[in-house]
Amino acid sequence: MIKLWMAPAGLHIEPGQPKDASDLARIHAQGFYRGWPAGEFTSFLNEADTPVYVACDAKRKIAGFALIRIAADEAELLTIAVDPKWRGKRVGQALLKATFDDLMMSPARRMFLEVSEDNAAAIKLYGKAGFTTISARKGYYPKPDGSAATALVMARDLG
Numbered sequence: 189m190i191k192l193w194m195a196p197a198g199l200h201i202e203p204g205q206p207k208d209a210s211d212l213a214r215i216h217a218q219g220f221y222r223g224w225p226a227g228e229f230t231s232f233l234n235e236a237d238t239p240v241y242v243a244c245d246a247k248r249k250i251a252g253f254a255l256i257r258i259a260a261d262e263a264e265l266l267t268i269a270v271d272p273k274w275r276g277k278r279v280g281q282a283l284l285k286a287t288f289d290d291l292m293m294s295p296a297r298r299m300f301l302e303v304s305e306d307n308a309a310a311i312k313l314y315g316k317a318g319f320t321t322i323s324a325r326k327g328y329y330p331k332p333d334g335s336a337a338t339a340l341v342m343a344r345d346l347g
């Protein structure tokens with residue numbers, strides 16, 4: 189069965205493939221102070237319990253992705269990032285919707301995520317997608333200036 193979800197701006201969403209690892213590492217590094225090596229993404233892309241969803245055009249040029257970890261009846265959004273050129277076009281929102289849809293087929297019934305309290309764009313995106321803040325972890329994210337930001341833990345029921 190081919191999995192495919194519609195996305196804005198002529199894009200669609202489909203499962204990530206091992207060959208996407210370097211593109212995901214590049215897009216991730218554009219969105220985060222600390223990037224992850226491509227090898228990390230290769231591992232995620234090869235494991236059934238860490239599904240990856242990519243938003244791409246007809247030529248499969250990747251504009252953004254979401255990476256999930258499934259453990260029993262819980263899912264965690266490990267990361268989501270959209271290429272700066274594609275931000276603000278509701279690609280992130282479409283990635284989350286595709287994720288929720290696909291997770292209906294998994295045992296996961298609740299989804300969690302962590303987000304830096306100073307990441308206003310992501311907090312707004314998650315709020316619109318139905319997540320609410322359930323706790324906070326102080327000093328969780330290192331910042332370039334040597335200080336650390338609080339992480340908000342957010343959750344949402346699935347299905």
Ligand SMILES: CC(C)(COP(=O)(O)OP(=O)(O)OC[C@H]1O[C@@H](n2cnc3c(N)ncnc32)[C@H](O)[C@@H]1OP(=O)(O)O)[C@@H](O)C(=O)NCCC(=O)NCCS
Binds near residue numbers: 267271275276279303
């Ligand atoms: C967070 C991120 C994934 C959002 O992706 P995006 O495709 O630009 O987001 P969308 O266009 O789908 O936005 C959906 C909603 O989020 C909010 N939002 C998105 N970007 C925003 C911004 N810069 N400022 C304020 N709100 C924003 C809006 O409410 C928007 O809904 P609206 O268009 O109806 O107003 C993207 O900014 C990104 O890659 N950031 C760097 C990586 C990151 O921080 N990831 C999250 C880590 S927890």
